[in-house]
Amino acid sequence: MSEEKQLRRDSGSAGNLLKASCLLLPEKVRPSRSAAEIARIRDSFHYMHGDKVDLFVYGTMMNDQHVRLLLNRRVESEPAVLHNYMRVVPPGAFYFVVRQHGAATQGRLLKNLTPEEIARLDAFEDEGNLYFRRVVVVRNQENRRRRCMTYVGNIPALQRSFGKEILFEDRYSLYLEKKIDQILEKIDPDRRDVTRRALRELMGSAVDSLIESHFDGNYICNYVMIQAFNEAKPPLLANVLAIEELRPYADNYIKLACKHIIFNQFVELIRHQFPDAVRLSKKYFRHGLAVLLGFLYYNRHGERIEAMMKEKSLDRIVPGRLYRDYAVLCISLVEEIYCREEMRGLCEYVESHWYSTPTPLGAELEFSHLGVRAVAGEPGEDPYYDGFFWFNDFDLRRRTWRMGGHVDSHRSVVAGNERHRGFFEYAFGRFNIVGDLSRPLFDCPWGMSTLINEAVRFLDIPPHSLHISMELPRNKLSYNSLNPNKESDLVCLLMLGGDLRKDETGQLREWRIFNKELDTNLTGSLNFSSRKYHYSRPDQSEDEASEVMEYKFMRLRKEETDYSNIIIALKGYQFGTHARPISIPPKGESELPEQRFMREWAAHPKALTRAEIHSFLDTIERGIKEEYQAAELGKRARTGLDNIAFSLFEKNTWIERNTNAAGEKAHEPGPV
Known part of the structure; x- marks a missing residue:
């Protein structure tokens, strides 16, 4: 017998002997207790105090922050032990307790919970399905017995979660979504699952905003939820189509809306069925990986989806059909196409290619x-x-x-429903356009490159431009306003990400700059890169916000393109030089020398020398080492640098061959 069990048995025997000896003593010799102490002992053995309940918890609810999120208050608690129950912790699954003679489970006793709070916890724990709430007896720190309630595992139901990675955040999101479904049933009594899914889709970001608010510790009552949903009702198509100028474009718009509904439903299925595959650190946009997987899945079935949309008349306006009817039909289409096992394979594909870097990334795509x-x-x-x-x-x-x-009209974002013309833009990670709130998407250059290509393929609107942003480390000099950009380095960046091609006369140009596509302000200044702050909460100060450097000169291409080269090069360049942004100058000041140089080079591109390219590559290598805080490049980083070198020398040779030699002479490049 183990020492622990022997001690437990001996202490129990000693206790029984003491109890028996007390009973045999004459009345006047027995230990006396005051009336108050007797009342306290009697009170401690009741699990209900009026309408309040004590609850023993042993898993995620031992975390005070989790309890506060669910109950919107700090609950008084104390350590406690539940005897004769064993806590079981399957790999990655829910904790649960089962009866086991001689076992003991450490936990905490939550005190004085109201019936409404118990009901909320029942909903979170899925009482009656995953767990059963039962009366038990625990011992507190003073070894006093207290009757309370706890959740005992329903093993057959819980077994379905075994082997999965299930975190509190996943469970809490599901709990909130169930609560939201209950609210939706009050708004619309149609209880079909497809109808609830359609309503959630039509609410757009309202559902996600409520969930995010809860995670931020802002408890939102049912009334506020109902108000949020009522304000997010879809448009009445009959009223929309009454606008005569709009009608010629209505079919294209409804098809675009339906494509995104189908895409969103793929994302929802991925998030619920593969939470471990799409989970990212809290500093990133929590839908980022699911968006990437959603694009991959949609594009894999693009032709079939196109045919089914045509068959269901989702590519045109149907007289009398409501916006909600389109949503329901889109969801039925998804149910016909979606295959969980195929999606599992895509998750494994992304995981096999994924790698993290120290630098969070974002991207904006214009069409x-x-x-x-x-x-x-x-x-x-x-x-x-x-x-x-x-x-x-x-x-x-x-x-x-x-x-x-x-x-994007290249002016301030217009709030509300005001109409304006411009580019259709995906600003990945920007989850609140009007409030200008954003988080980085992720930190994997391969993932970002894949996402950009898949988004272009999905949207089927001519791509125009690409912006890449990177979060700069805190407590370090992000850039030096007096540190100019080296001209040959800027040429290397333009060779990697710009748009070099000939005009109708055969003259080679860099079209993003030559065509004045970067002159986005009233003064016509070349806006190549800018430093800004990104806010993830409306109450954030500048000190709390993320400092970001955004490069805006890249061409977004219709053909498959490996954007990881330019992403790695931009990071290496920024960390290797800490050079100033090349942005709109303050009012009354002239453009920077770098801006004037790039205009000249874009009009008449010239090849670089071999030494100039190698100097740029040395800068990139130095920057990557600084990014990783490493003395040497790792294997992946070395391969990335080699790919950048190959692209630069290849493009440099092409420029030399295609430069219009009339009146100009190219630099002689060294041997490659």
């Missing part, structure tokens, strides 16, 4: 049928979407919220 004229297009000039003027009429901000979808 338009008008190219650079998107922000200056005339009414009707865009024959497909009229410059996305009717974007909000079809509720596309709610359909595209996971991608930060909005119309």
Whole structure:
């Protein structure tokens, strides 16, 4: 017998002997207790005090923050031990207790819970399915017995979670979504699952905002939820179609809305069925990986989805059909196509290619049928979407919220439903457009490159430009305003990410700059890169916000492109030089020398020398080492640098061969 069991048995025997000896003593010799002490002992053995209940917890609810999230208050508690029950912790699954003679489970006793709080905990623990709430007896720190309640595991139901990684955040999200479903049933008594899913879709980011608010510790009552949902009702298509100028574009808009509904439903299925595959650190946008997987799955079935949309008339306006009817039909389409095992394979594919780096990333993608004229297009000039003027009429901000979808007029973001023309933009990680709130998407260059390509493939609107942003480390000099950018380094960046091609006369140009696509302000200044702050909460100060460097000069391409080269190069360049941003100068000041140089080079590109390219590569290597705080490059980083070198020398040779030699002479590059 183990020493622990022997001690437990001996102490029990000693206790029994003491109890027996006390009973045999004459009345006047027995230990006397005061009336107050007797009352306290009697009170401690009742698990209910009026309508209040004590609850023994032994898993995630031992965390005070988790309890506060659920109950919206700090609950008095104390350590306690539950004897003759064993706590079972399956790998990654829910904790539970089962009866086991001689076992003991350490936990905490939550005191004086109200019936409403117990009901809330029942909903969270899925009482009656995963767990059963039972009366038990525990001992507190003073070894006094206290009758209370606890949740005992329903093993057959819990076994379905074995082998999965299930965190409190996953369970809490599911609990909140169930609560939201109950609210939706009050709004619409149709209890079909497809109807509830359609309603959640039509609410857009309202559901996610409520969940995020809860995670931030802001308890939101049912009344506030109902108000939020009522304000997020979809448009009445009959009213929308009453606008005569809109009608020529209505079919394209409803098809675009339906594509995003289908995509969003794939994302929802992924998040619920594979939470461990899409989980990211809290500093990142929590839907980022699910968005990537959603694009991959949609595009894999793109032709079939297109045919089914046509078959169900989801690519055009159907007289009398409501917006909600379109949503229900989209969800039924998803149910026909979606295969859980196929999605599992995609999750494994992404996981096998995924790697993390120290630098959080973001991206903005612009699309338009008008190219650079998107922000200056005339009414009707865009024959497909009229410059996305009717974007909000079809509720596309709610359909595209996971991608930060909005119309970018290259002016301040217009709040509310005001119409304006511009680029259709995905601002990945920007989860609140009007409030200008964002989080980085993730930190994997391969993942970002894949996401960009899949988004272009999904949207089927001509791609225009790409912005890449990187979060700069705190407590370090992010850049030096007096530190200029080296001209040959800027040429290397343009060779990697710009748009070099010939004009109609055969003259080679860099079109993003030569075509004045980066001149986005009224003074016509070249906006190549900028430093800014990104806020993830509306109450954040500048000190709490993330400092970000955003590079804006890249061409977004229709063909498959490996953007990881330019992403790695930009990070290495920023950390290797700490050079100043090349942005809009303050009012009254002239452009920087770098801006004037790039205009000249874009009009008449010239090849670099071999030494200039190697100098740039040395800078990138130095920057990558600083990013990783490493003395040497790792294998992956070395491979990335080699790929950048190959691309640069190849593009440099191409520039030399294609430079219009009339009146100019290219630098002689060294041997590759």
